Amino acid sequence: MSEEILMNITPMESRVAVVENGVLQEVYIERPQKRGLVGNIYKGKVVRVLPGMQAAFVDIGLERAAFIHASEIGRKGEATEELPINQLVHDGQSLVVQVTKDPLGTKGARLTTHISIPARYLVLMPDSNHVGISLRIEQPEERDRLKALVENALAGLGEGTEAGFILRTAAEGVGEPEVVADIRYLQRLWKTISETIKSGKAPANVYEDLPLHLRTLRDLAEPDIEKIRIDSRETFQKVEKFVDKLLPEVKGRVEYYPGERPIFDLYSVEDEIQKALGRKVQLKSGGYLIIDQTEAMTTIDVNTGGFVGHRNLEETIFKTNLEAATAIARQLRLRNLGGIIILDFIDMDDPEHQRQVLRTLEKAMERDHAKTNITGVSELGLVEMTRKRTRESLENVLCESCPTCEGRGTLKTADTVCYEVFREILREARAYDSESYLVRASQSVVDRLLDEESGNVADLEEFINRPIKFQVEPMYSQEQFDVVLL
Structure with a gap:
C-alpha cells in the first residue's frame, strides 16, 4: 500500500488529500472564516436546562447555543447519566466544555466536559488517572509494554502527573524518550489552558485545536505514509519546525512541492472532488451506486446497470455487490458521510455471498480513521451501519441547498x-x-x-x-x- 498526503495551502483555503495507490481516499477542507470547532475548549455558560431531554444548552460564544447531554457531564466517582440534569448543572453556571461535533445543519455544536487533548502518541485526560491504549494496537505484549512505559514515565516525573493518558495507535513501537516528551508537552499545555480558564470570563474560547495542516501531521502521519507534499513554502517551513519539535520520525518524508502544475492535479484530485459531489457513482463493471444524503441518514443503493455477467444472474449480483462494497467504503471516507447509513445491496439468496460481501465491506473500512459499526443483512435485505460524524460532510462544506428547488432536487413542471x-x-x-x-x-x-x-x-x-x-x-x-x- 503506497500512501501520500498532499497539502494545497492558500490564504483563502487549506486542503489536504490522502491518496492511496494513486487514488484519492479522503479530502479535508478548512477556510479561515469557517474553521472546524472539534477539539476546541470553551469556558461556557449554561443558558437553558432541559429536564425532559436530560440535556442543557450552553453559550460558548457561537451564533447558536451548543448542546450537552447529562452523560457528557463529568463528576468524579459518579455515573452522571443516572442523575437528573438539574442536579448536574443550573442556569447561569460556568462550565468548561470541549466540542465533540461541529454545528451540523440546523443543530448546534455537541459538547462534553470530558476534556481530552491529543499529542502525537498520547491523549491527555485531565479529569482521569487511568492509562488506556488504542484498540487498534492488538498485540497483548505491545499493549503491556506501552502501559508500563507510561506508568514508569509518570512515576519518574513525580508531582503534577495526576492526569490520565490514552496511548494512540501511532504509539505502537515507540520508546521512552518519545513518551516522556509527549507527557511533558501535554502537561505544559494543560497548565496554560487551566490558567486561561481561571482568568477568563464565560463565554470564552480557552484552547483552539491545531490548524488543518498541523492537525493532519499529528493525526494522519503514520509509518506507512511515504510522502507528505506541501505546495506552500511558508507552510512547509512551519511544518518543518513542528516536525523537528514533535514528529522527528516524519522529517525525511515531508517535502516542498514547487511544481508549476497544481499539486491536486498530480492524482486528478480536483476531478475526484467534483465526482464526489454527484449522486451517481459509476462502478468499473458497469454497475453504479446512488447516494442520497438526508438530515437523518444517508442511503446508498446498488444497481447492476449495464453489467450482465458471464454465467448467471446470481454471479452478476454477487460480483456487483463485491465491487460496490469496496466503492462504498471509499465514498464514505471521501465524502465524509456520517451518522446512520443504510446500504441497499442487490438481493442475494446465497448466505455465503452475503457473508463475503459484508466481510469485503468490513475489510475496506479498516483503513477508515472514523469509528464505524456494521450490522448484518436485515430481513429486508439492507445493511445498516453507523460512522462517527464529527465534521460536516464534503457536500455540506462545498455546497448549499439550491434556492430554486429548496433542496428537493426537483421542480414543478x-x-x-x-x-x-x-x-x-x-x-x-x-x-x-x-x-x-x-x-x-x-x-x-x-x-x-x-x-x-x-x-x-x-x-x-x-x-x-x-x-x-x-x-x-x-x-x-x-x-x-x-x-x-x-
Whole structure:
C-alpha cells in the first residue's frame, strides 16, 4: 500500500488529500472564516436546562447555543447519566466544555466536559488517572509494554502527573524518550489552558485545536505514509519546525512541492472532488451506486446497470455487490458521510455471498480513521451501519441547498405552474374587481400558456370576462409567478 498526503495551502483555503495507490481516499477542507470547532475548549455558560431531554444548552460564544447531554457531564466517582440534569448543572453556571461535533445543519455544536487533548502518541485526560491504549494496537505484549512505559514515565516525573493518558495507535513501537516528551508537552499545555480558564470570563474560547495542516501531521502521519507534499513554502517551513519539535520520525518524508502544475492535479484530485459531489457513482463493471444524503441518514443503493455477467444472474449480483462494497467504503471516507447509513445491496439468496460481501465491506473500512459499526443483512435485505460524524460532510462544506428547488432536487413542471396560475386568477377574480390581469412568469411557463394552454386561457378569459396578458420575467425560476391586477 503506497500512501501520500498532499497539502494545497492558500490564504483563502487549506486542503489536504490522502491518496492511496494513486487514488484519492479522503479530502479535508478548512477556510479561515469557517474553521472546524472539534477539539476546541470553551469556558461556557449554561443558558437553558432541559429536564425532559436530560440535556442543557450552553453559550460558548457561537451564533447558536451548543448542546450537552447529562452523560457528557463529568463528576468524579459518579455515573452522571443516572442523575437528573438539574442536579448536574443550573442556569447561569460556568462550565468548561470541549466540542465533540461541529454545528451540523440546523443543530448546534455537541459538547462534553470530558476534556481530552491529543499529542502525537498520547491523549491527555485531565479529569482521569487511568492509562488506556488504542484498540487498534492488538498485540497483548505491545499493549503491556506501552502501559508500563507510561506508568514508569509518570512515576519518574513525580508531582503534577495526576492526569490520565490514552496511548494512540501511532504509539505502537515507540520508546521512552518519545513518551516522556509527549507527557511533558501535554502537561505544559494543560497548565496554560487551566490558567486561561481561571482568568477568563464565560463565554470564552480557552484552547483552539491545531490548524488543518498541523492537525493532519499529528493525526494522519503514520509509518506507512511515504510522502507528505506541501505546495506552500511558508507552510512547509512551519511544518518543518513542528516536525523537528514533535514528529522527528516524519522529517525525511515531508517535502516542498514547487511544481508549476497544481499539486491536486498530480492524482486528478480536483476531478475526484467534483465526482464526489454527484449522486451517481459509476462502478468499473458497469454497475453504479446512488447516494442520497438526508438530515437523518444517508442511503446508498446498488444497481447492476449495464453489467450482465458471464454465467448467471446470481454471479452478476454477487460480483456487483463485491465491487460496490469496496466503492462504498471509499465514498464514505471521501465524502465524509456520517451518522446512520443504510446500504441497499442487490438481493442475494446465497448466505455465503452475503457473508463475503459484508466481510469485503468490513475489510475496506479498516483503513477508515472514523469509528464505524456494521450490522448484518436485515430481513429486508439492507445493511445498516453507523460512522462517527464529527465534521460536516464534503457536500455540506462545498455546497448549499439550491434556492430554486429548496433542496428537493426537483421542480414543478411548466404544466403544473400553468394550472396554479389559472387557479390564482380565478381566486383574484372572485375577490377583487379589476379591468384585466397580467401574469408575470418564467419563459417556459409563458411559452406554454401562449401555446399548448392557449385554448384554456381563452376559456378562462371568457369565464371571468376579463383579458389576461403575459410578461416574461428572465430572473424568475420555473416555479415563480405573479398575477398583477390592472
